Amino acid sequence: MGGWGARGLGIARGPLVTAFAAMFGVFALTTFLARWYDAERQRRAERYFQIGETLASRGKEEEAIEEFRNALSIARGNREYRLAVAETLLRLGRFSEAEVYLEELLAADPANAIPNLLLARIAARQGRTQAAIDDYHRAIYGYWPEAGERRRMETRWELVRFLAAAGATKPVIAQLLEIADQAPNDPATKRRVAAMLLKYGPANQAAEIYRDVVRQNPRDAEAEAGYGRAELAAGNDAAAQAAFRRALRLNPRDEETRRELEITDRALELDPTLRGLHSADRYLRSRRLIAAAADTLEECGADPAGLQSARKALTAHARPARLGDAAEQNIAVAEQLWSARPQGCADRDPALARVLARIER
């Protein structure tokens, strides 16, 4: 033999063979023991975990944590156990402890979305806005082990709520638009986005999204109604009126839309500032505006002296030479009257209030 036999190694054959035989024997025994040990550890860890889950489901969070920790002390690499400890600590408000476990989960798997989401919640609760935003983004763009798209969307909505609560309007709008982009064929989500945009952002963007929904789903009454409200907020009463009418055709029982339509109809009748009106029509509308304002103010208990001069102007029979100027004067009188209105007066005639509010702007 070459240089690798016992003689070549310069060692007596007997001890060498015995040593290797003993080593293989001990190796085999250790393998057997290690397998048993591993199985037993898994079994114990799983038992602790199950007990913990049972306790947690009964609201015994403190005891559940101990069981989860016992499980984790045996199976230290188990992410499910670690996550269970972190989530339970979070529910108990023990944020600093929870953070430690979550950081460990991230150290092992930085792209995992769940720890990032939980860290975002901790940061949000502690008022660390930027950290929360960063963690939310990592959660949104991270890896979700199951139901990824749904969880991602839920996280986006959670971020939107957080941003809204923090008063961060621009990021809210950005997120909402991102959500709309991510759900091109989901009318419910898009309606929800548009409704929030209407609250926080430019109405025309909300209107655009509603329009998209309506285009894809012509029989969507809710979208039509929303579209109407968005157009109304954007100052396009005519478009809003048409949308409300379509919504009512699709869903005649929508009382809220019906009220909106009634208000819009009346506002359109009253408004002397609409484009395309003839000067005579404008003049007549301006007189009707003063009368409506005076009537409403009278009902609200406004100062009679102010109302008297307005009514006097209305009772004049002579037709002014320049109807356009007269209309402008009347509008100014109505505006002036309305500016001195008592509290709560606007609620009596919402259509009038809407017209005069637009005039004031």
Next chain:
Amino acid sequence: MRRTPYLHLGPLGETQRFLLLSILIGIFAGLLVVCFHIAIDAITWASLETPAGRNQFATVVIPALGALVSVFFISRVFRAAHGSGVTETKAAVYISDGYVPFSAVIGKFIACALSIGTGNSLGPEDPSLHMGAGVASTLGRAFDLSRDRMRLIAPVGAAAGLAAAFNTPIAAVLFVIEEVVAGWSAGVLGSIVLSAVSAVVVVRWFLGNQPLFLVPQFELTHASELIVYAGIGVAGGLLSVGFVRAVRLLRRGTSRLPQRLRYVQPVVAGLLVGTAGVWFPQVMGAGYGAIDAALHNRFPWNMLIALGLVKMAATLLCFGARTPGGMFAPTLFTGAMIGGGLGGLAQLHWPFPTSAASAYVLVGMGTFFAGVFRAPMTSIFMVFEVSASYVIILPVMIANTIAYLISRRLQPVPFFTMLGAAEGLELPSLEQQREAAPLRVEDAMSPAPSAVFAKDTTVASALEKIGDGGCAVVETGEGEWAYVGAAALKAADPASALAGAASLEPLPRVYRDLSLDAAMRRLGPHPFLPVSSRRRPYRLIGIVTLEDMLRAYGASTRRSA
């Protein structure tokens, strides 16, 4: 079969065989420690953590029973397995020519698995070190190693056992160098490293790559925190001094008790530990789970301090009662808890930003260890290996060094030296060797002779300068000198050159910074050695004779006394 030259290795030298044997030792030690680890857990599951859960009676009684049975094994069956393991391994190196009986391995395994598994406050590392040394010694005897090699085999196995137990190969190597071998020797270092690495590979194969502790990310939040860490070092140092003194007192006290009470001590200790375990279950056994929990901010600062103090007391009782088991894990536990507790206090009252509590737990871990065992490099690297964080190094160095210095100042005798002395053994320590001033050639050398001759100088000219009875120093080449003795000069033809009067073989050259021990080895039969400068090696700056060297040693001992 025809041998071709490049395949035929020939028999290996003893050094190569020793290195191969080191790998084998590492594998065996690793396998043994894996089984040991499994045995401890299996006993704990069977005794304390049954499917029915813990009950108070069992918690109190089981440690006492375990201690009783383990002490019985040690005192009646496996006597060679007594002691913590480190002192016994050192004794094997310095006294028994590396002999550790295999019965010590078996006895340590059974007794310590029982005592630690049943909850006595002791650790598995020291027994693993001793078992590794035993395996190595057995293999060394089986392979008929020379006496010199046999003396070195025990530390090789010790490093393997410790590395496997801790899963920290660097710290294990350093500890064996610092404490067991008590000296840096290149000859054994390679083998120690090989065996430690082999053992760790085996352990990780079976038990996974998970570190001993899962350590959260550490950051030094503010420079002023270093003051807090220094404070932890002070506390660790002072506590370690108190602990070591208490161990000495307790051991002295228990050794004076009658033999018939030798089983009572560990039972009493076990009962007390079990009783403490009813309120503080974390202090039972090695306590790694509790350290891990502390690293995860599990306990408030007052609980951490309480755990540290209770653990210290529990370990004192068990170790003082001579229950089989080691001290490494309990010292880490105590340091971790005290450090974490003080860190928690700092978080409440320190005026500057502080780190998370886990950082103080991690740093504290090494301070008590450094103070008790006085192995500063081991304590630093151990924390570093456990945490895998470079940022932690600076606070650890500060805290551990302070603890070490306080312990050295207030407790002159190192811990293992003290234990050895209690057994009637006087064993060296690296610390004591560090304190001995090394002697060098420059401490002994005499000035260069005024006459240094060229080879072609005549004998007559040389004799004229040096006179009868002197020897001539001849420069035979650049940076080479030889001598011609007085007898050779007398016998030579006065007209002949010095080159013809004697063989003029160059003398071994030494430098002034060389140790006197190394210079003495080179002296051999020569009357002196030429001393030259490293900057200009061809220039003779002095000579050193045997008398010079002996005078230097004699003057040195008078200074030390």
